[in-house]
Amino acid sequence: MILIGQYDSPFVRRVAIALRLYELPFEHRPWSTFGDAEKIAPFNPLRRVPTLVLDGGEALIESTAILDYLDEVIGPDKAMIADSGPERRQVLKICALATGLGDKAVSLLYERVLRKDELKLWVERCQAQIGGVLDALEKERAAVASPYWFGTSIGHADIAVACVLRFTGEAHPGLLGAARYPALSAHAAACEALPPFREIVQPLSPLSG
Numbered sequence: 001m002i003l004i005g006q007y008d009s010p011f012v013r014r015v016a017i018a019l020r021l022y023e024l025p026f027e028h029r030p031w032s033t034f035g036d037a038e039k040i041a042p043f044n045p046l047r048r049v050p051t052l053v054l055d056g057g058e059a060l061i062e063s064t065a066i067l068d069y070l071d072e073v074i075g076p077d078k079a080m081i082a083d084s085g086p087e088r089r090q091v092l093k094i095c096a097l098a099t100g101l102g103d104k105a106v107s108l109l110y111e112r113v114l115r116k117d118e119l120k121l122w123v124e125r126c127q128a129q130i131g132g133v134l135d136a137l138e139k140e141r142a143a144v145a146s147p148y149w150f151g152t153s154i155g156h157a158d159i160a161v162a163c164v165l166r167f168t169g170e171a172h173p174g175l176l177g178a179a180r181y182p183a184l185s186a187h188a189a190a191c192e193a194l195p196p197f198r199e200i201v202q203p204l205s206p207l208s209g
């Protein structure tokens with residue numbers, strides 16, 4: 001398998017960390033969505049990352065769909081999400097909030113670096129969405145005493161939240177105060193201390209990732 005994309009993307013990073021935790025071997029192509037768009041295009045016409053190219057040549061896109069495939073490969077006993085039912089839906093909801101926050105943090109970053117004059121309406125909307133999700137996630141995490149979001153072993157929700165928090169903190173430091181989000185900060189610190197998170201990391205470099 002070949003994973004395309006740089007690790008300063010929270011979406012690429014969550015996939016790479018899952019691959020490592022599942023002990024699935026993969027090659028990495030750290031292609032930039034802007035600088036290497038034409039290299040990405042034959043695998044993904046959206047020219048977005050992550051893109052995962054399977055051994056037979058099939059290309060998977062969207063981090064959620066890629067993780068769905070990896071869960072299938074590793075099987076229900078080892079998958080970092082329940083197979084069905086409310087347990088699965090709860091994990092998917094936290095993942096959706098985290099990746100939605102990631103989408104808005106990416107949009108806000110593009111607004112800053114790609115446009116000469118930021119559109120106030122869009123900036124304020126993204127900031128409100130980011131703040132709203134951070135508040136909701138903080139409340140949810142503070143209500144859970146277990147080491148991970150859904151128990152004693154790491155899952156997709158833990159990885160998604162940690163990766164997105166790192167990205168948001170680097171892209172928009174003013175929006176992510178540790179004092180305002182103590183439960184999320186503790187969650188991120190615990191995940192970032194784990195070997196796969198320490199290995200698979202890249203400081204944000206806007207427009208190169």
Ligand SMILES: N[C@@H](CCC(=O)N[C@@H](CS)C(=O)NCC(=O)O)C(=O)O
Pocket residue numbers: 008009010011033046047048049050061062063064099103106209
């Ligand atoms: N929903 C997508 C989001 C992926 C995403 O936003 N990737 C960014 C890099 S962080 C990207 O490819 N940006 C280039 C673009 O959207 O044109 C996923 O979960 O995979």
